[in-house]
Amino acid sequence: MKRCVILVSFLLALCSEAWGECLSSPKPIEDARAVSLGTLLLSASGRYYVLDPCVRISRRQFGSRLKLGFMNNFEKADTEASFYSAKSKRTLTLDQTTHVSLVRTPGWFGYLTTSDKEVQSIPEIRGDPFRGTIEQWNSAHAPDSGPKELRNIPGLIRPWHAFVDQGQSLASSVDPQFWQIDAADMTSKTIVTNYIIRFTPAPTNSFLDFDIYIQDGVKSVDLTTASQIEAFSGVRTFIIVP
Protein backbone atom coordinates (compact mmCIF):
# COMPACT_ATOMS: atom_id res chain seq x y z
CA MET A 1 0.00 0.00 0.00
CA LYS A 2 2.85 2.32 0.89
CA ARG A 3 4.37 1.65 -2.53
CA CYS A 4 1.06 2.48 -4.19
CA VAL A 5 0.87 5.82 -2.38
CA ILE A 6 4.48 6.62 -3.35
CA LEU A 7 3.80 5.66 -6.97
CA VAL A 8 0.65 7.81 -7.16
CA SER A 9 2.50 10.75 -5.59
CA PHE A 10 5.32 10.32 -8.10
CA LEU A 11 2.92 10.24 -11.04
CA LEU A 12 1.08 13.32 -9.77
CA ALA A 13 4.37 15.16 -9.39
CA LEU A 14 5.28 14.24 -12.97
CA CYS A 15 1.89 15.33 -14.26
CA SER A 16 2.09 18.71 -12.59
CA GLU A 17 5.32 19.31 -14.53
CA ALA A 18 3.59 18.58 -17.84
CA TRP A 19 1.69 21.88 -18.06
CA GLY A 20 3.27 24.36 -20.40
CA GLU A 21 5.31 21.81 -22.34
CA CYS A 22 4.74 21.34 -26.03
CA LEU A 23 4.71 17.56 -25.95
CA SER A 24 1.04 17.20 -25.15
CA SER A 25 -1.51 15.67 -27.52
CA PRO A 26 -5.23 16.36 -27.84
CA LYS A 27 -6.97 14.78 -24.84
CA PRO A 28 -10.21 12.90 -25.44
CA ILE A 29 -13.32 13.73 -23.42
CA GLU A 30 -16.52 11.76 -22.95
CA ASP A 31 -19.07 14.54 -22.88
CA ALA A 32 -18.32 17.72 -24.81
CA ARG A 33 -21.51 19.35 -23.50
CA ALA A 34 -20.00 19.50 -20.01
CA VAL A 35 -16.88 21.49 -20.90
CA SER A 36 -16.61 24.99 -19.50
CA LEU A 37 -17.64 27.79 -21.82
CA GLY A 38 -14.79 28.84 -24.06
CA THR A 39 -12.89 25.54 -24.08
CA LEU A 40 -11.39 25.08 -27.54
CA LEU A 41 -12.26 21.60 -28.81
CA LEU A 42 -11.03 19.46 -31.65
CA SER A 43 -13.57 17.14 -33.22
CA ALA A 44 -12.38 13.99 -34.98
CA SER A 45 -13.98 10.62 -35.74
CA GLY A 46 -17.01 11.31 -33.57
CA ARG A 47 -14.93 12.25 -30.54
CA TYR A 48 -14.08 15.55 -28.97
CA TYR A 49 -10.65 16.47 -27.63
CA VAL A 50 -9.51 19.30 -25.38
CA LEU A 51 -6.26 21.04 -26.26
CA ASP A 52 -3.48 22.34 -24.06
CA PRO A 53 -2.03 25.75 -25.09
CA CYS A 54 0.61 23.93 -27.13
CA VAL A 55 -0.06 20.49 -28.60
CA ARG A 56 1.44 18.10 -31.11
CA ILE A 57 -1.14 16.98 -33.64
CA SER A 58 -0.59 13.81 -35.61
CA ARG A 59 -1.78 14.05 -39.20
CA ARG A 60 -2.04 10.26 -39.29
CA GLN A 61 -4.49 10.31 -36.40
CA PHE A 62 -6.50 13.45 -37.04
CA GLY A 63 -6.28 13.74 -40.83
CA SER A 64 -5.41 16.82 -42.84
CA ARG A 65 -8.49 18.83 -41.81
CA LEU A 66 -8.74 19.94 -38.19
CA LYS A 67 -12.28 20.70 -37.08
CA LEU A 68 -11.86 23.15 -34.21
CA GLY A 69 -14.35 25.22 -32.31
CA PHE A 70 -16.30 26.00 -29.18
CA MET A 71 -19.37 24.33 -27.74
CA ASN A 72 -22.45 26.55 -27.73
CA ASN A 73 -23.26 25.71 -24.11
CA PHE A 74 -24.29 29.09 -22.77
CA GLU A 75 -26.55 28.97 -19.73
CA LYS A 76 -29.29 31.05 -21.34
CA ALA A 77 -30.41 31.68 -24.91
CA ASP A 78 -29.73 35.14 -26.27
CA THR A 79 -31.78 36.87 -28.92
CA GLU A 80 -28.77 38.83 -30.18
CA ALA A 81 -26.35 37.07 -32.51
CA SER A 82 -22.64 37.25 -31.84
CA PHE A 83 -19.44 35.99 -33.42
CA TYR A 84 -15.88 35.04 -32.74
CA SER A 85 -12.84 35.64 -34.89
CA ALA A 86 -9.96 33.28 -35.47
CA LYS A 87 -6.63 33.83 -37.14
CA SER A 88 -4.45 30.86 -38.03
CA LYS A 89 -0.87 31.30 -39.14
CA ARG A 90 0.35 28.15 -40.86
CA THR A 91 4.03 27.62 -41.50
CA LEU A 92 4.79 25.30 -44.39
CA THR A 93 7.92 23.74 -45.84
CA LEU A 94 7.48 25.20 -49.34
CA ASP A 95 7.02 28.73 -50.71
CA GLN A 96 3.37 29.79 -51.07
CA THR A 97 1.68 31.98 -53.67
CA THR A 98 -1.20 33.00 -51.38
CA HIS A 99 -0.35 34.43 -47.98
CA VAL A 100 -3.76 35.51 -46.72
CA SER A 101 -7.04 33.66 -47.11
CA LEU A 102 -10.50 34.35 -45.77
CA VAL A 103 -13.25 32.15 -44.35
CA ARG A 104 -16.77 33.16 -43.29
CA THR A 105 -19.38 30.79 -41.82
CA PRO A 106 -23.04 30.90 -42.97
CA GLY A 107 -25.59 33.31 -41.51
CA TRP A 108 -23.85 36.66 -41.97
CA PHE A 109 -25.32 39.86 -43.44
CA GLY A 110 -23.33 42.22 -45.61
CA TYR A 111 -22.53 43.31 -49.12
CA LEU A 112 -22.64 40.69 -51.84
CA THR A 113 -20.48 42.68 -54.22
CA THR A 114 -18.27 45.75 -53.90
CA SER A 115 -20.92 47.90 -55.60
CA ASP A 116 -23.83 46.79 -53.38
CA LYS A 117 -25.41 49.44 -51.19
CA GLU A 118 -27.89 47.31 -49.26
CA VAL A 119 -27.01 44.86 -46.52
CA GLN A 120 -28.40 41.42 -47.27
CA SER A 121 -27.94 37.80 -46.32
CA ILE A 122 -24.63 36.64 -47.76
CA PRO A 123 -23.23 33.18 -48.44
CA GLU A 124 -20.41 31.50 -46.58
CA ILE A 125 -16.84 31.78 -47.84
CA ARG A 126 -14.64 28.73 -47.65
CA GLY A 127 -11.23 30.15 -48.33
CA ASP A 128 -11.03 33.11 -50.69
CA PRO A 129 -7.43 34.08 -51.36
CA PHE A 130 -6.57 37.72 -50.66
CA ARG A 131 -4.46 38.90 -53.58
CA GLY A 132 -3.42 42.26 -52.18
CA THR A 133 -0.39 43.01 -50.04
CA ILE A 134 -0.07 42.80 -46.26
CA GLU A 135 0.34 46.59 -46.19
CA GLN A 136 -2.93 47.07 -48.09
CA TRP A 137 -4.68 44.68 -45.72
CA ASN A 138 -3.33 46.37 -42.60
CA SER A 139 -3.94 49.95 -43.73
CA ALA A 140 -7.55 49.10 -44.67
CA HIS A 141 -8.20 47.85 -41.14
CA ALA A 142 -8.24 51.31 -39.61
CA PRO A 143 -10.14 51.97 -36.35
CA ASP A 144 -13.28 53.37 -37.97
CA SER A 145 -13.55 50.96 -40.86
CA GLY A 146 -16.71 48.90 -41.13
CA PRO A 147 -17.82 46.24 -43.62
CA LYS A 148 -18.89 49.03 -45.98
CA GLU A 149 -15.42 50.58 -46.17
CA LEU A 150 -13.65 47.19 -46.05
CA ARG A 151 -15.51 45.71 -49.05
CA ASN A 152 -13.18 47.51 -51.44
CA ILE A 153 -9.76 46.46 -50.17
CA PRO A 154 -7.54 46.00 -53.27
CA GLY A 155 -6.99 42.26 -53.78
CA LEU A 156 -10.26 41.15 -52.24
CA ILE A 157 -12.23 38.80 -54.52
CA ARG A 158 -15.55 39.74 -52.86
CA PRO A 159 -16.56 41.53 -49.64
CA TRP A 160 -15.64 39.47 -46.59
CA HIS A 161 -16.33 41.52 -43.45
CA ALA A 162 -19.98 41.45 -42.45
CA PHE A 163 -22.62 42.10 -39.80
CA VAL A 164 -24.11 39.47 -37.50
CA ASP A 165 -27.63 40.73 -38.25
CA GLN A 166 -29.62 42.81 -40.70
CA GLY A 167 -29.75 45.65 -38.19
CA GLN A 168 -25.95 45.99 -38.38
CA SER A 169 -25.61 45.84 -34.59
CA LEU A 170 -22.26 44.11 -34.58
CA ALA A 171 -19.65 43.94 -37.35
CA SER A 172 -16.76 41.51 -37.75
CA SER A 173 -14.49 44.53 -38.10
CA VAL A 174 -15.26 45.74 -34.56
CA ASP A 175 -11.68 45.04 -33.40
CA PRO A 176 -9.45 46.25 -36.27
CA GLN A 177 -6.32 45.58 -34.21
CA PHE A 178 -7.08 41.85 -34.24
CA TRP A 179 -7.03 41.78 -38.03
CA GLN A 180 -3.62 43.42 -38.32
CA ILE A 181 -0.99 41.04 -39.67
CA ASP A 182 2.54 41.45 -38.43
CA ALA A 183 4.60 41.67 -41.63
CA ALA A 184 7.73 40.75 -39.69
CA ASP A 185 6.17 37.37 -38.87
CA MET A 186 5.37 36.61 -42.49
CA THR A 187 7.71 34.65 -44.72
CA SER A 188 7.28 33.16 -48.19
CA LYS A 189 6.24 29.92 -46.46
CA THR A 190 3.48 31.39 -44.28
CA ILE A 191 -0.29 31.50 -44.79
CA VAL A 192 -2.61 33.49 -42.53
CA THR A 193 -6.24 32.42 -42.67
CA ASN A 194 -8.83 34.74 -41.12
CA TYR A 195 -12.13 33.29 -39.95
CA ILE A 196 -15.34 34.89 -38.76
CA ILE A 197 -17.77 32.49 -37.07
CA ARG A 198 -21.30 33.72 -36.37
CA PHE A 199 -23.52 32.18 -33.72
CA THR A 200 -26.37 32.92 -31.37
CA PRO A 201 -25.50 32.15 -27.73
CA ALA A 202 -27.82 29.40 -26.49
CA PRO A 203 -27.67 26.15 -24.51
CA THR A 204 -28.00 24.11 -27.72
CA ASN A 205 -24.67 22.29 -27.38
CA SER A 206 -24.04 22.78 -31.09
CA PHE A 207 -20.42 22.90 -32.21
CA LEU A 208 -19.36 26.35 -33.45
CA ASP A 209 -16.58 25.14 -35.63
CA PHE A 210 -14.13 26.10 -38.33
CA ASP A 211 -11.60 24.07 -40.29
CA ILE A 212 -7.84 24.38 -40.48
CA TYR A 213 -6.14 22.43 -43.22
CA ILE A 214 -2.88 20.77 -42.25
CA GLN A 215 -2.02 19.24 -45.60
CA ASP A 216 1.44 17.77 -46.23
CA GLY A 217 4.05 20.44 -45.70
CA VAL A 218 2.32 22.23 -42.82
CA LYS A 219 4.78 22.26 -39.92
CA SER A 220 2.99 24.36 -37.35
CA VAL A 221 -0.12 26.43 -36.76
CA ASP A 222 -0.40 29.47 -34.51
CA LEU A 223 -4.05 30.09 -33.71
CA THR A 224 -5.47 33.23 -32.14
CA THR A 225 -9.14 33.54 -31.29
CA ALA A 226 -10.96 36.66 -30.10
CA SER A 227 -14.51 37.61 -29.34
CA GLN A 228 -16.71 40.06 -27.49
CA ILE A 229 -17.26 37.02 -25.24
CA GLU A 230 -14.02 37.00 -23.26
CA ALA A 231 -13.97 33.20 -22.72
CA PHE A 232 -13.56 32.65 -26.46
CA SER A 233 -10.28 34.55 -26.66
CA GLY A 234 -6.96 32.74 -26.56
CA VAL A 235 -3.72 31.77 -28.25
CA ARG A 236 -2.69 28.22 -29.22
CA THR A 237 0.19 26.57 -30.99
CA PHE A 238 -0.07 23.28 -32.85
CA ILE A 239 3.02 21.37 -33.90
CA ILE A 240 2.06 19.13 -36.80
CA VAL A 241 3.70 15.72 -36.93
CA PRO A 242 3.21 13.02 -39.61
Next chain:
Amino acid sequence: MPAPIQSSDTGLDRFSKMLPADVTAAFISTKASLVSAFQTPQQQVYPVVIGFFIILCLSPFYFRYVTKIANRWHRYFLVGTSAVFAISLANVQLASFLIDAIAALKLPTEAVNPAVLAMSAVLPILWTLLISQIALSALSDKAVDPGAQA
Protein backbone atom coordinates in the same frame (compact mmCIF):
# COMPACT_ATOMS: atom_id res chain seq x y z
CA MET B 1 -19.09 -13.34 -9.32
CA PRO B 2 -15.64 -14.41 -8.07
CA ALA B 3 -15.65 -17.28 -5.62
CA PRO B 4 -13.35 -20.23 -4.93
CA ILE B 5 -13.39 -22.74 -7.78
CA GLN B 6 -14.44 -26.18 -6.70
CA SER B 7 -13.61 -29.44 -8.40
CA SER B 8 -17.34 -30.14 -8.87
CA ASP B 9 -17.97 -26.84 -10.74
CA THR B 10 -19.14 -27.04 -14.35
CA GLY B 11 -17.24 -25.20 -17.07
CA LEU B 12 -19.78 -22.36 -16.98
CA ASP B 13 -19.50 -22.08 -13.19
CA ARG B 14 -15.73 -21.87 -13.44
CA PHE B 15 -15.91 -19.27 -16.21
CA SER B 16 -18.30 -17.07 -14.20
CA LYS B 17 -15.95 -17.25 -11.23
CA MET B 18 -13.15 -15.86 -13.38
CA LEU B 19 -15.03 -12.60 -13.99
CA PRO B 20 -14.91 -10.01 -11.17
CA ALA B 21 -18.44 -8.60 -11.50
CA ASP B 22 -18.34 -6.97 -8.03
CA VAL B 23 -15.08 -5.09 -8.68
CA THR B 24 -16.39 -4.02 -12.09
CA ALA B 25 -19.53 -2.72 -10.38
CA ALA B 26 -17.31 -0.77 -7.98
CA PHE B 27 -15.48 0.78 -10.97
CA ILE B 28 -18.76 1.77 -12.63
CA SER B 29 -20.30 3.30 -9.51
CA THR B 30 -17.06 5.10 -8.59
CA LYS B 31 -16.82 6.58 -12.05
CA ALA B 32 -20.47 7.66 -12.05
CA SER B 33 -20.05 9.35 -8.66
CA LEU B 34 -16.84 11.14 -9.63
CA VAL B 35 -18.19 12.28 -13.00
CA SER B 36 -21.21 13.84 -11.29
CA ALA B 37 -19.03 15.37 -8.55
CA PHE B 38 -16.57 16.99 -10.94
CA GLN B 39 -18.41 19.04 -13.54
CA THR B 40 -16.00 19.44 -16.44
CA PRO B 41 -14.32 16.56 -18.27
CA GLN B 42 -10.89 18.04 -17.55
CA GLN B 43 -11.54 17.95 -13.79
CA GLN B 44 -12.71 14.34 -13.93
CA VAL B 45 -9.48 12.84 -15.28
CA TYR B 46 -7.36 12.57 -12.14
CA PRO B 47 -10.13 11.58 -9.68
CA VAL B 48 -11.34 8.79 -11.98
CA VAL B 49 -7.85 7.43 -12.70
CA ILE B 50 -6.77 7.61 -9.04
CA GLY B 51 -10.09 6.09 -7.92
CA PHE B 52 -9.66 3.19 -10.32
CA PHE B 53 -6.05 2.75 -9.27
CA ILE B 54 -7.06 2.56 -5.60
CA ILE B 55 -9.77 -0.02 -6.35
CA LEU B 56 -7.25 -2.03 -8.36
CA CYS B 57 -4.76 -1.92 -5.46
CA LEU B 58 -7.43 -3.05 -3.01
CA SER B 59 -8.81 -5.82 -5.21
CA PRO B 60 -6.18 -8.48 -4.29
CA PHE B 61 -7.11 -8.06 -0.62
CA TYR B 62 -10.78 -8.17 -1.48
CA PHE B 63 -10.36 -11.42 -3.40
CA ARG B 64 -8.24 -12.91 -0.64
CA TYR B 65 -10.17 -11.92 2.47
CA VAL B 66 -13.73 -11.18 1.35
CA THR B 67 -14.39 -13.70 -1.39
CA LYS B 68 -12.04 -16.20 0.35
CA ILE B 69 -10.19 -17.22 -2.80
CA ALA B 70 -7.15 -19.02 -1.49
CA ASN B 71 -5.70 -19.98 -4.86
CA ARG B 72 -3.22 -17.33 -5.91
CA TRP B 73 -3.46 -18.07 -9.67
CA HIS B 74 -7.16 -17.44 -9.51
CA ARG B 75 -6.57 -14.17 -7.64
CA TYR B 76 -3.89 -13.02 -10.12
CA PHE B 77 -6.25 -13.67 -12.98
CA LEU B 78 -9.09 -11.77 -11.32
CA VAL B 79 -6.83 -8.76 -10.72
CA GLY B 80 -5.75 -8.89 -14.37
CA THR B 81 -9.38 -9.03 -15.48
CA SER B 82 -10.22 -6.08 -13.21
CA ALA B 83 -7.39 -4.08 -14.80
CA VAL B 84 -8.66 -4.88 -18.30
CA PHE B 85 -12.18 -3.77 -17.40
CA ALA B 86 -10.80 -0.62 -15.72
CA ILE B 87 -8.90 0.33 -18.90
CA SER B 88 -12.03 -0.19 -20.93
CA LEU B 89 -14.29 1.79 -18.59
CA ALA B 90 -11.94 4.74 -18.10
CA ASN B 91 -10.15 4.77 -21.45
CA VAL B 92 -10.82 8.48 -22.03
CA GLN B 93 -9.53 9.54 -18.61
CA LEU B 94 -6.62 7.11 -18.86
CA ALA B 95 -5.55 8.56 -22.23
CA SER B 96 -5.56 12.12 -20.82
CA PHE B 97 -3.66 10.99 -17.73
CA LEU B 98 -1.03 9.16 -19.79
CA ILE B 99 -0.60 12.12 -22.14
CA ASP B 100 0.21 14.34 -19.13
CA ALA B 101 2.48 11.73 -17.54
CA ILE B 102 4.40 10.90 -20.73
CA ALA B 103 4.74 14.57 -21.70
CA ALA B 104 6.22 15.20 -18.25
CA LEU B 105 8.90 12.64 -19.08
CA LYS B 106 9.69 14.73 -22.20
CA LEU B 107 8.53 11.96 -24.50
CA PRO B 108 6.22 12.34 -27.51
CA THR B 109 2.60 11.50 -26.79
CA GLU B 110 1.14 11.02 -30.27
CA ALA B 111 0.84 7.25 -29.85
CA VAL B 112 -1.15 7.44 -26.60
CA ASN B 113 -4.62 8.12 -28.05
CA PRO B 114 -4.62 5.37 -30.68
CA ALA B 115 -2.94 2.90 -28.30
CA VAL B 116 -5.41 3.42 -25.44
CA LEU B 117 -8.37 3.45 -27.82
CA ALA B 118 -7.26 0.19 -29.43
CA MET B 119 -6.53 -1.41 -26.05
CA SER B 120 -9.88 -0.43 -24.60
CA ALA B 121 -11.71 -1.83 -27.61
CA VAL B 122 -9.79 -5.02 -28.21
CA LEU B 123 -8.51 -6.09 -24.80
CA PRO B 124 -11.86 -6.82 -23.07
CA ILE B 125 -13.06 -8.93 -25.99
CA LEU B 126 -9.76 -10.73 -26.27
CA TRP B 127 -9.57 -11.23 -22.52
CA THR B 128 -13.13 -12.46 -22.02
CA LEU B 129 -13.46 -14.63 -25.08
CA LEU B 130 -9.96 -16.00 -25.48
CA ILE B 131 -7.61 -15.43 -22.58
CA SER B 132 -10.19 -16.42 -19.93
CA GLN B 133 -10.92 -19.64 -21.80
CA ILE B 134 -7.23 -20.39 -22.26
CA ALA B 135 -6.49 -19.62 -18.61
CA LEU B 136 -9.42 -21.73 -17.52
CA SER B 137 -8.16 -24.70 -19.51
CA ALA B 138 -4.52 -24.20 -18.55
CA LEU B 139 -5.21 -23.56 -14.88
CA SER B 140 -8.16 -25.87 -14.65
CA ASP B 141 -6.70 -27.98 -11.91
CA LYS B 142 -4.32 -25.39 -10.47
CA ALA B 143 -7.14 -22.92 -9.90
CA VAL B 144 -9.26 -25.35 -7.92
CA ASP B 145 -9.25 -24.24 -4.34
CA PRO B 146 -8.24 -27.26 -2.23
CA GLY B 147 -9.88 -25.74 0.84
CA ALA B 148 -13.23 -25.03 -0.81
CA GLN B 149 -16.18 -27.23 0.06
CA ALA B 150 -17.83 -29.09 -2.81
